[in-house]
Amino acid sequence: MVDSTPPTRRFRRERLEIMAVLPGSALPRLRVLLCAPRGFCAGVVRAIDAVERALQKYGPPVYVRHEIVGAIFVEELTQVPDGDRPVIFSAHGVPKSVPEEAANRKLFAIDATCPLVTKVHREAMVHAKRGREILLIGHTGHPETIGTMGQLPAGSVTLIETAEDARKIQPKNPEALAYVTQTTLSVDDTAEMVAILKERFPAITGPHKEDICYATTNRQEAVKNVAPQVEAMIVVGAPNSSNSQRLREVAERSGCRATALVQRADDIDWNVFGNVKSLGITAGASAPEVLVEEIIDAFAKRYDVEVDTYAGPQEDVFFPLPRELRDTAAE
Ligand code: SF4
Incomplete structure (x- = not known):
């Protein structure tokens, strides 16, 4: 399942809709190198699709045990009322006691474990x-x-x-x-x-x-290739996301003088990132691309930004939805 395509060292110019900078702008120049692959992995895409399909098929509310893309729904099944409402287990997986408890309480459990x-x-x-x-x-x-x-x-x-x-x-x-x-x-x-x-x-x-997993490996590999070429690296992801934390550590060890794990543009410390000439950006496996764009937009307000992408391994991993939801997917 791991894509073994060796990362090429070619860079692709991104056509991103970032704030236009007028010729002669006094803004300092910033070269942004986007790591690819970055962001959503196949397991997270499946979990998000499962929530969307469940809402479509069974109507709201749908309970999600633990966290999907930064939105905490319920931590424990005790927070789920008895009844026929679906409760979805997140991509992280759950101890055996959780489906057992769900079965004892006759809850309608859908397992989106990766x-x-x-x-x-x-x-x-x-x-x-x-x-x-x-x-x-x-x-x-x-x-x-x-x-x-x-x-x-x-x-x-x-x-x-x-x-x-x-x-x-x-x-x-x-x-x-x-x-x-x-x-x-x-x-x-x-x-x-x-x-x-x-x-x-x-x-x-x-x-x-x-x-x-392939997603963790590929995202770390891309950071290892980009980090030596940039002064600083921003990882978009939640502070409790293991794969995102590891990406920040990899960037630090690979020589970036400044690194940060941020959830939103508001989290950027401009005392650190306000005076850099080159910046790498990546995103953890549960961070949506829209947040990467938000970060680039924030930099484009302070810099004359030029964005390139490091083209690492292509990913084509796909996991089918949990069985209970497949008929909806086919519709
Ligand atoms: S990070 Fe890897 S193991 Fe975790 S959900 Fe994504 S693909 Fe699955």
Whole structure:
């Protein structure tokens, strides 16, 4: 599913409708390099489509457990009243206890968990069935981590957050050990942790194909290519978005002197970004393109902006809607 097309180093001039700058304008020049791919991934598109289709098919209200594109609907099923209203589980996935609770309460649940997260859930369950102790490389408290750990009884999965954790972990039986990972991690940090685990426990079993998803990998790759060519980088995304946070870190490590994760143009700190000559812009997997345009417009009010796009791997991943909604999609 990962697009392995090598990123080209060609740049494409964007024709964006940004504020026109009159010849002779006193505005300082700014070269903006847009990272591509950026923004929505196939899992988020599917979750958003699921909400739209559910509204179309069943009418409002539709409840969404957890967050889709920055809009928090409900955090727990206790906030969903009994009845036949659809409740949609977000792309992050949920612990097994959540669909169980929904079934007990006879709620109409629609699971929009990203298929690439479901793949990780399945891997963890197969390892458990084969008697392996499971390590999950991921971030404490992230909804995806909670969902993956919650596929198995409490205490079955040990979380590894850092290289230090990988160095210290003392499994009960190193011969029956496996690891899975969160889908939205830093590719480089994860590779380091996996290398440590493999060195310490050569018999450890890992995924056949990386758990870090194609969207996370491609967006980080694009940032790695753009960051050395710009002074500063803005990542459009929510502060609690793991893949967006990782993009900012990748930009920082790749040499940008200023980096920021912002949700809206109002979040831009002009003390930092008010005096740059080149700027990279990318967006996390749940950030809509309209917000990227808002950021460019904000810069165009202060600079004479020229926008180019770094053309990285093409993405053509598509996931069909949850089964309950497919007939609506066909209409
Ligand atoms: S970031 Fe990756 S795993 Fe998460 S929803 Fe998007 S495609 Fe799926």
